[in-house]
Amino acid sequence: ETGVTQTPRHLVMGMTNKKSLKCEQHLGHNAMYWYKQSAKKPLELMFVYNFKEQTENNSVPSRFSPECPNSSHLFLHLHTLQPEDSALYLCASSQTVGSGGNEQFFGPGTRLTVL
């Protein structure tokens, strides 16, 4: 596998379910990101991790809980979501965070539908 992979690619869940999204990067990067992509809206940055430490939480509701056990893996744990949380969730990675100019490499996304 190369680049950034995400599983599952599609997920349908009820509002009372608990599920997790997984992201893995094979690029040797140290920074990983979660974005939310909704139709007709800019990509919304959710969380940033640098060397496994969370460096940014962009006012994301607590029903989204990220986890970064190492620099290659990133999870997004979901519980008691709302229908408006339905979107494409994108994972990205970059060399590091902070100095700017960090090109980000994106995964294919998980298409989440909340019923």
Place this chain on the structure above:
Amino acid sequence: AQSVSQHNHHVILSEAASLELGCNYSYGGTVNLFWYVQYPGQHLQLLLKYFSGDPLVKGIKGFEAEFIKSKFSFNLRKPSVQWSDTAEYFCAVNARSSARQLTFGSGTQLTVLP
């Protein structure tokens, strides 16, 4: 806070037409600028980027973009589009002076008619 505006939400062109997609950002400091493309059913991928130097940058597949600092713009151009250029295009900005991450525009859907 930095923001990015992409004025055209949907552009429809015939093959061989010339393309220019607008991107303006609001940030007074030094920035890095990016254009990403998302082909139907595929990953977001980098088309081109500007960090410094020549303000006219060339990317993949014949795309280029010009950074005009006085206009806070980074418009994307291609002299002759192909049907395979049908995709969504996103402009993004990163302020160099802070740890602030990429800020994306809302995207422009380009449809090229054969």
